[in-house]
Amino acid sequence: MRGGFGRRMTSEAEKDFSLKELDRETLKFLFSYLKAYKLKIAFAVLAMLMVSLASLAAPYLSKIAVDDYIAQGDLSGLNLIALLIVLSYLVFWLFSYHQTYLANYIGQHVIAEIRDDLYQHLQTLSMRFYTKESTGNVMSTVTHDVNALTDLLSTGFIHLLNDFFTISGIMIVMLYLDYRLALLSFIVIPFVIFTVRFLGKRMRSAYSDVRQKLAELNADVEENLSGIRLIQALNREAKNEGEFKNLSWKNFKANLAAASYFALLFPLMELAKVLGEAIVLAAGGAAVISGRISLGIIIAFMAYVRRFFAPLADLSQVYNTYQSAGAALDRINNYFKADDILEEIDKEESLIIKNKLKDDFKAELKFKNVSFAYEKEKVIDNLNLEIKAGEVFALVGETGAGKSTLAKLLARLYDLDEGELLISEINIKNIPFDILRKKIAVVPQNVFLFNSTILENIRYAAPNASQAEVEAICGKINADQFIKKMPKGYQTEVGENGVKLSGGQKQLLSFARAMLVDPKILILDEATSSVDLYTEKIIQEGMDELLSGRTVLIIAHRFATLKKAERIGVMKEGRLIDSGSHQKLLKENEIYKELVNKQLLNNE
Numbered sequence: 001m002r003g004g005f006g007r008r009m010t011s012e013a014e015k016d017f018s019l020k021e022l023d024r025e026t027l028k029f030l031f032s033y034l035k036a037y038k039l040k041i042a043f044a045v046l047a048m049l050m051v052s053l054a055s056l057a058a059p060y061l062s063k064i065a066v067d068d069y070i071a072q073g074d075l076s077g078l079n080l081i082a083l084l085i086v087l088s089y090l091v092f093w094l095f096s097y098h099q100t101y102l103a104n105y106i107g108q109h110v111i112a113e114i115r116d117d118l119y120q121h122l123q124t125l126s127m128r129f130y131t132k133e134s135t136g137n138v139m140s141t142v143t144h145d146v147n148a149l150t151d152l153l154s155t156g157f158i159h160l161l162n163d164f165f166t167i168s169g170i171m172i173v174m175l176y177l178d179y180r181l182a183l184l185s186f187i188v189i190p191f192v193i194f195t196v197r198f199l200g201k202r203m204r205s206a207y208s209d210v211r212q213k214l215a216e217l218n219a220d221v222e223e224n225l226s227g228i229r230l231i232q233a234l235n236r237e238a239k240n241e242g243e244f245k246n247l248s249w250k251n252f253k254a255n256l257a258a259a260s261y262f263a264l265l266f267p268l269m270e271l272a273k274v275l276g277e278a279i280v281l282a283a284g285g286a287a288v289i290s291g292r293i294s295l296g297i298i299i300a301f302m303a304y305v306r307r308f309f310a311p312l313a314d315l316s317q318v319y320n321t322y323q324s325a326g327a328a329l330d331r332i333n334n335y336f337k338a339d340d341i342l343e344e345i346d347k348e349e350s351l352i353i354k355n356k357l358k359d360d361f362k363a364e365l366k367f368k369n370v371s372f373a374y375e376k377e378k379v380i381d382n383l384n385l386e387i388k389a390g391e392v393f394a395l396v397g398e399t400g401a402g403k404s405t406l407a408k409l410l411a412r413l414y415d416l417d418e419g420e421l422l423i424s425e426i427n428i429k430n431i432p433f434d435i436l437r438k439k440i441a442v443v444p445q446n447v448f449l450f451n452s453t454i455l456e457n458i459r460y461a462a463p464n465a466s467q468a469e470v471e472a473i474c475g476k477i478n479a480d481q482f483i484k485k486m487p488k489g490y491q492t493e494v495g496e497n498g499v500k501l502s503g504g505q506k507q508l509l510s511f512a513r514a515m516l517v518d519p520k521i522l523i524l525d526e527a528t529s530s531v532d533l534y535t536e537k538i539i540q541e542g543m544d545e546l547l548s549g550r551t552v553l554i555i556a557h558r559f560a561t562l563k564k565a566e567r568i569g570v571m572k573e574g575r576l577i578d579s580g581s582h583q584k585l586l587k588e589n590e591i592y593k594e595l596v597n598k599q600l601l602n603n604e
């Protein structure tokens, strides 16, 4: 995923997403998860309403205290009001706790469910999907996008509803207390809306720029750390440092621009608040002097005006949350809609085939008029090939001829575009995956090892295998020699993708991993150059054991392996152009002769 996360964020995720782009289907997708929490959502909304109501109570109670009790000299009434104010804060506190807890409860549950479903779905998608989509993109959606949804579901809804209830509540109470003074103090609202819109738009784009510049910085760090060996070997440190400084400077400038808008917003809100208070004080004061309204009303108004502006400013931030959550939701749903799935046959048929293959599995392979393209161009072109049970068949061909692609089709990492691939006379599409993976093992060209112990890496495909079984396999293929020399033997940690092992050692572990499954069909996609002569010799010695009693397809790059094959096929541009014994091909096939002379013999 080198550079993937950052790259993707710069290119796609941070483009300005309009909430209008959210289609019904995407919203339906979100609601399908929320449905299960209907009752809790109702309680959460109720709690939000209570929080807003409770926050409205204190100024109104102050008005009553001033007008009805202080003016009348009624001390016991005054104490009652003081008690009610405290009570209103207790109610506020209680419901505030519940609204936050419930919103987080619902939000976190929904997020966990979406994340689990997404992960499960991603595991079922075929290599076609992963060829199109970079790992960085997928990673970013599972983590970054799902987190953006968390912001929306856990806090976004609370803010939106609370702000909405509070603003409406304040306006209603103010209008009720004195509509003339209320309308007069609302004069400030257009100013606030204009400011919030003006600054909000710029802040959104400034923050988007901040994220973009940060993503570029991340991508740079990630890529350069992954390639640190090459960077040091090629003496690129100074140049890279210059590039990094440049990115870092851009990041600094973007942050400063965002901070300057942010620094403007709150003083302007304060200004609006002070203006509102001044209007209330001047116009309200005059109304009190003229006797039109009471002193209590002006006190309540002052408090309401003060409370009015925070939620208004808040709404511009909430819009931000909604926008990024909308974009994230869209991308998550698009992954759910991805249908690059390798279909499996239904359970009943699967059972019939399982039973049939259990007693009567013929390890023979037939490619019939097979064509396949990763994208548009055909990589396998009308290929026909039959490999008999127990045969050792080697494939040769120039680089890019399509040899490894045949191995991928046999492991059903992709489905064919045309033709048929039969294993034991059954179309590969009808063989349940669990059977296929037990019958066929691939030793790939590029070995992948997990950051775990040698033991766990070998038994990755057969987790129930005992250490004794693993050791027996390693003994047979001569892998135990180097493993036993390691400081912790089979418990040695191999590091990220086996970084602590040599190329040859990694390959030996990969052989052992395949052999532990005891496959009837073995595919060896030979690496060209990663193995030193000593390990090569060990591998060749262990090879006979590896091959005996199995049908083997070897994608051969070495003459030594070629010698083990009973039949050799020559591939060119996705076609099998010839096949036969080494001697026959050497005599009759120019391409084969050239391959042997120019490339394979070099490795002998």
Ligand SMILES: Nc1ncnc2c1ncn2[C@@H]1O[C@H](COP(=O)(O)OP(=O)(O)OP(=O)(O)O)[C@@H](O)[C@H]1O
Pocket (backbone or CB within 6 Å): 131, 374, 375, 379, 397, 398, 399, 400, 401, 402, 403, 404, 405, 406, 445
């Ligand atoms: N995931 C992929 N997406 C798109 N094209 C691909 C993909 N994998 C391979 N190809 C293309 O398919 C063609 C066949 O590749 P393949 O790996 O089968 O060749 P090969 O014969 O095994 O080569 P080599 O001997 O170098 O390993 C090449 O042109 C390659 O560029």
